[in-house]
Amino acid sequence: MQIDIKGLKKSFGGNIVLDGIDLSIEDGKTTVIIGQTGCGKSVLIKHIIGLLKPDAGQIVVSGVDVTQLRHKEFSAMLKSFGVLFQSAALFDSMTVGENVAFPLIEHTGLPDSKIMEIVSEKLAIVGLKGVEHLYPAELSGGMKKRVGLARAIALDPKVLIFDEPTTGLDPVMSDTIDNLIMNTQRRLGVTSIVISHDIAGTFKIAHWIAMLYKGKVVLYGSPDDFRNTKDPIVRQFLERRAEGPLQVEA
Amino acid sequence: MAFHPLAPFEYIGRRFTALLEELGGIFSTFVQSVILLFVPPFRVRLFFKQMEFIGVESSFIVLLTGAFTGMVFALQTSYAFRLFGAENLIGPSVALSLARELGPVLTGLMVTGRVGSAMAAELGTMKVTEQIDALSTMSINPVQYLITPRVLSAIIMLPMLTVLFDFIGIIGSYFMAVFLLGLNGQRFINDTIYMVDLKDVYIGLLKAAVFGAIIAVVGCYKGYYAEKGAEGVGKAATQAVVISSVSILIADYFLTALLF
Numbered sequence: 001m002q003i004d005i006k007g008l009k010k011s012f013g014g015n016i017v018l019d020g021i022d023l024s025i026e027d028g029k030t031t032v033i034i035g036q037t038g039c040g041k042s043v044l045i046k047h048i049i050g051l052l053k054p055d056a057g058q059i060v061v062s063g064v065d066v067t068q069l070r071h072k073e074f075s076a077m078l079k080s081f082g083v084l085f086q087s088a089a090l091f092d093s094m095t096v097g098e099n100v101a102f103p104l105i106e107h108t109g110l111p112d113s114k115i116m117e118i119v120s121e122k123l124a125i126v127g128l129k130g131v132e133h134l135y136p137a138e139l140s141g142g143m144k145k146r147v148g149l150a151r152a153i154a155l156d157p158k159v160l161i162f163d164e165p166t167t168g169l170d171p172v173m174s175d176t177i178d179n180l181i182m183n184t185q186r187r188l189g190v191t192s193i194v195i196s197h198d199i200a201g202t203f204k205i206a207h208w209i210a211m212l213y214k215g216k217v218v219l220y221g222s223p224d225d226f227r228n229t230k231d232p233i234v235r236q237f238l239e240r241r242a243e244g245p246l247q248v249e250a
Numbered sequence: 251m252a253f254h255p256l257a258p259f260e261y262i263g264r265r266f267t268a269l270l271e272e273l274g275g276i277f278s279t280f281v282q283s284v285i286l287l288f289v290p291p292f293r294v295r296l297f298f299k300q301m302e303f304i305g306v307e308s309s310f311i312v313l314l315t316g317a318f319t320g321m322v323f324a325l326q327t328s329y330a331f332r333l334f335g336a337e338n339l340i341g342p343s344v345a346l347s348l349a350r351e352l353g354p355v356l357t358g359l360m361v362t363g364r365v366g367s368a369m370a371a372e373l374g375t376m377k378v379t380e381q382i383d384a385l386s387t388m389s390i391n392p393v394q395y396l397i398t399p400r401v402l403s404a405i406i407m408l409p410m411l412t413v414l415f416d417f418i419g420i421i422g423s424y425f426m427a428v429f430l431l432g433l434n435g436q437r438f439i440n441d442t443i444y445m446v447d448l449k450d451v452y453i454g455l456l457k458a459a460v461f462g463a464i465i466a467v468v469g470c471y472k473g474y475y476a477e478k479g480a481e482g483v484g485k486a487a488t489q490a491v492v493i494s495s496v497s498i499l500i501a502d503y504f505l506t507a508l509l510f
Contacts, residue, residue: 050387051383051386076389078386083384089381090381106291
């Protein structure tokens with residue numbers, strides 16, 4: 001699914017968070033959105049999945065402006081989306097198996113035996129076996145993210161959204177999650193949107209990278225474009241330097 | 251900073267607007283939850299789960315409070331009625347007070363403490379850990395999934411708990427009157443049945459249903475809009491109990507004035 005974001009604007013109170021974002025997310029590729037904390041990455045994602053309404057602009061998914069869709073039509077479209085939240089957002093009153101089965105029970109009407117089969121299959125894709133009976137509180141951070149990913153791909157979505165998938169994980173687990181994102185994207189041929197602060201991971205998984213700064217896209221291009229850019233803002237961010245045009249908000 | 255003569259008015263205005271916004275939000279949550287009751291899918295399992303949590307699991311504290319309220323009320327009224335030699339009025343006055351006021355109000359307050367705070371804390375935790383956002387992105391209406399079953403269950407279970415409260419309260423007062431104060435048991439029952447109208451009980455139960463709606467809607471609303479992590483969840487739970495308790499007492503006054 002091709003996603004085109006056109007002139008997207010959003011303010012909270014007097015604070016302008018998105019100031020006319022123009023961005024194309026290519027069908028079947030992984031686009032990583034990077035930028036400082038508080039630059040509007042999560043707000044942008046929340047607009048794509050309908051959790052926020054824009055002040056102005058369009059989000060066109062496969063030719064349809066989703067900001068104009070009615071609730072029912074938007075809900076139907078959302079079934080093509082899978083989201084892995086920063087905190088994994090597993091339902092803590094349900095077991096791992098029930099979490100992964102949840103979208104299937106809600107939207108497919110499949111018999112229980114078939115649902116359990118799909119749950120095991122999705123958990124195997126993320127490298128987990130025999131954990132169906134555990135509760136989220138019994139899982140490590142990395143396992144939670146993997147279960148969250150298994151739940152996100154339960155309905156075989158066309159678009160996968162990852163909100164800071166490696167934040168808070170050790171480097172080895174981060175790389176494991178990066179590999180999972182790449183493998184899932186290749187295996188299912190999905191359009192992936194990843195929000196990240198992890199520079200090494202970004203260069204590993206991205207087909208395209210967009211950097212946000214002060215509510216706008218400062219650079220959009222391939223990983224090579226980012227490696228070769230002379231833009232001082234992008235360079236400072238990639239080189240992890242405190243000195244430069246990017247300032248930490250007081 | 252210089253004092254602006256209009257500052258107090260600005261402050262009052264801001265607080266008043268915030269109050270109106272909150273009341274509007276609570277009312278709108280109630281209306282949404284009721285409308286979504288008639289929209290499929292119908293989540294019967296969630297209704298039963300909530301009815302068990304709100305009703306069955308609250309029955310012990312309601313029994314305990316009801317029994318002691320009836321007993322203490324019989325004890326207190328006996329002092330006054332004895333002065334006039336009207337001890338036979340202990341039964342009817344306890345039963346009337348329980349059915350019309352104490353049953354629904356005390357049940358409401360007890361359930362607020364147990365259920366209202368739990369609803370706010372549970373939904374608040376779900377909100378700050380993105381579980382409510384996760385429901386939305388799975389095309390599931392969070393109000394229908396989380397709030398509608400709680401509101402309906404509370405509206406159904408509060409009157410049932412009130413019946414339990416009234417019944418056990420009257421039993422408690424009977425034991426006090428008959429075994430401790432030496433009144434005639436048969437007369438206690440006859441006077442109570444003669445003086446208490448079924449209308450008193452019905453209106454008490456109607457009040458309880460309204461209190462049930464208040465507890466669930468306020469608890470869910472505060473949790474659903476909780477912010478700022480653990481502190482926000484704690485604040486939501488506290489506010490849910492305070493707002494529900496005060497609202498129950500205010501609503502009780504107006505319902506009594508209107509219905510009796």
